[in-house]
Each structure stands twice: as C-alpha cells, then as structure tokens.
Amino acid sequence: MGVAAEGAQHGRLLKIHTSGVHFDKDSGRATTDRAAEFEFDQGTGSATGAEYDPDTRQFAPAEPGDPGLARQDCGASPCT
Numbered sequence: 001m002g003v004a005a006e007g008a009q010h011g012r013l014l015k016i017h018t019s020g021v022h023f024d025k026d027s028g029r030a031t032t033d034r035a036a037e038f039e040f041d042q043g044t045g046s047a048t049g050a051e052y053d054p055d056t057r058q059f060a061p062a063e064p065g066d067p068g069l070a071r072q073d074c075g076a077s078p079c080t
Contacts, residue, residue, distance in 0.1 A: 014040045014059055018050065028054040036061065 018036035023029075029051060036050040038059065049062030 014038060016050065016052070016059065033062070 016036055016038045018032045018034055020034040021030050021032045024031075031049075031051045033049045035046065035048055037046045038044065038050070038061070045061065047061030047063055051060045051062065052058070053060075
C-alpha cells in the first residue's frame with residue numbers, strides 16, 4: 001500500500017471501519033451495505049453502505065449516517 005509502518009504519514013490516508021465487505025477480485029472494488037465509519041486527515045463521518053474503487057482511488061459513502069460530516073466531506077460526489 002505504500003504506507004510507512006512507523007513515523008509520519010504522508011498523503012491522504014483513509015481509514016474505514018465496517019463489516020460485511022464484498023470484494024470483487026476482478027475489479028478490486030470493495031463494497032458493503034452495512035454501517036461504515038471513516039476517518040481521514042480532514043475529518044470523520046459515517047454511512048450505511050460504501051464503495052471503494054482502487055483504480056480511481058475513490059471512496060463513496062452510499063447513504064450518509066451523519067449528514068453534517070458525511071455531506072460536508074464527501075458531498076454528492078465520491079471522496080478522493
């Protein structure tokens with residue numbers, strides 16, 4: 001993943017906490033229809049359902065669980 005195990009982190013890292021993840025081995029996409037919490041350098045949020053596309057490096061919450069933070073950070077378009 002190109003992330004140092006120790007020391008300062010560089011770039012925009014995204015942590016996603018969820019369960020019930022479906023992984024498509026052909027596309028590399030990961031999706032879930034369960035509750036997901038996410039955090040990154042600009043804030044945090046939650047959603048019911050989410051998708052991550054490694055080709056475009058986009059994370060898209062499906063339905064915001066915390067409307068203020070999720071919409072502020074991601075809006076109608078995916079987080080990149």
